[in-house]
Amino acid sequence: MSRLLLSALLGLAASLATAAIDPHQFETVEQQERYQRFTAELRCPKCQNQNLAGSDAEIAADLRRELRRLIDEGYSDQQIIDFMVARYGEFVLYRPPLDRNTVLLWAAPVAFGVVGFAALGTLLIRRRRSAADPEPPLDAAEAERVRRLLEGGDELSSASRQPVNGGDSR
Amino acid sequence: MARQRLILFLPLLVFIGVVVLFFVMQREMGRGEYDPQALPSALLNKPLPAFELTDLHEGRPVTSDDLKGRVALVNVWATWCPSCYYEHPYLNQLEERGVVIYGVNYKDVPEKAKQWLAEKGDPYALVLDDRQGRLGLDLGVTGAPETYVIDHRGTVRMRYQGPLDERVWQESFAALIEQLQAEAQGAGA
Numbered sequence: 001m002s003r004l005l006l007s008a009l010l011g012l013a014a015s016l017a018t019a020a021i022d023p024h025q026f027e028t029v030e031q032q033e034r035y036q037r038f039t040a041e042l043r044c045p046k047c048q049n050q051n052l053a054g055s056d057a058e059i060a061a062d063l064r065r066e067l068r069r070l071i072d073e074g075y076s077d078q079q080i081i082d083f084m085v086a087r088y089g090e091f092v093l094y095r096p097p098l099d100r101n102t103v104l105l106w107a108a109p110v111a112f113g114v115v116g117f118a119a120l121g122t123l124l125i126r127r128r129r130s131a132a133d134p135e136p137p138l139d140a141a142e143a144e145r146v147r148r149l150l151e152g153g154d155e156l157s158s159a160s161r162q163p164v165n166g167g168d169s170r
Numbered sequence: 171m172a173r174q175r176l177i178l179f180l181p182l183l184v185f186i187g188v189v190v191l192f193f194v195m196q197r198e199m200g201r202g203e204y205d206p207q208a209l210p211s212a213l214l215n216k217p218l219p220a221f222e223l224t225d226l227h228e229g230r231p232v233t234s235d236d237l238k239g240r241v242a243l244v245n246v247w248a249t250w251c252p253s254c255y256y257e258h259p260y261l262n263q264l265e266e267r268g269v270v271i272y273g274v275n276y277k278d279v280p281e282k283a284k285q286w287l288a289e290k291g292d293p294y295a296l297v298l299d300d301r302q303g304r305l306g307l308d309l310g311v312t313g314a315p316e317t318y319v320i321d322h323r324g325t326v327r328m329r330y331q332g333p334l335d336e337r338v339w340q341e342s343f344a345a346l347i348e349q350l351q352a353e354a355q356g357a358g359a
Binding site: 045046048058059062063085086087088089091 | 206207209211212213277303306307308312313
């Protein structure tokens with residue numbers, strides 16, 4: 001059963017991987033690498049979250065063709081980015097420049113990280129402090145109450161709501 | 171102790187917040203007030219891109235300058251596009267009301283396009299043959315139909331993705347077209 005599932009998943013992955021291969025021969029390996037880098041980093045304008053390499057949309061195919069043309073004609077990286085942004089806006093960039101609209105996008109991961117580490121830090125400090133400072137032993141009255149509780153009796157109904165040592169133990 | 175208890179509820183509160191956020195977004199999507207696919211046009215308030223194409227009917231050359239001078243719609247369409255079937259009768263109506271519409275026949279077979287217009291009526295003042303989709307690319311078209319509003323200077327003032335009908339026209343176009351007509355008259359006087 002699991003083998004069947006695995007082969008089905010692998011088959012699906014294979015069909016996705018071959019979805020967007022257009023035969024084209026670049027003159028240099030460097031051009032080929034630039035093409036692959038750009039198809040990975042440019043987002044298909046029709047799709048919500050797929051890059052040009054992964055999308056089978058008509059518009060993605062057009063943009064790949066256009067990208068090949070730009071690379072063949074010797075456009076620089078910045079010129080290619082400008083070409084795409086002039087037509088489809090910064091939506092097509094998976095790494096948009098930092099400006100007023102994208103500041104939240106760029107800052108949020110850092111902010112989440114800071115909050116997370118701060119929480120972790122306080123937790124660790126608190127734990128270390130409580131380990132260094134164990135709870136004080138019970139005094140005579142408390143020990144008497146514990147003994148009575150363990151033996152059973154009507155203590156449960158009247159006094160069980162009061163915390164035994166008066167504080168948060170954890 | 172009480173404060174510690176409250177912190178335990180923090181994840182629940184965050185969860186409730188997210189649920190409320192999604193619920194509101196869903197409702198706005200249902201009402202058509204929020205569209206996650208909507209993409210602001212990069213051409214907004216910029217001139218229509220320069221092009222040199224041919225007229226679908228006669229094959230004579232047409233450039234971007236031929237589209238300037240009048241407040242008009244630039245409608246990107248194709249015979250392979252199902253929503254264009256839906257939209258076409260409404261474009262005919264708009265043309266009868268005196269709206270200038272330029273057509274961009276996008277990535278289509280010219281013969282099929284001509285036959286379509288012969289059968290269903292031709293609301294276009296001019297139809298550009300963009301069989302390569304080059305103008306579509308320069309416009310930032312992501313599919314058909316798409317409609318651009320240009321003012322008398324040939325500046326793109328709005329882009330609408332999807333088919334036009336009376337509701338869309340009243341909601342998104344009518345007021346803008348009126349304003350642009352006024353601007354054009356102001357400039358002409």
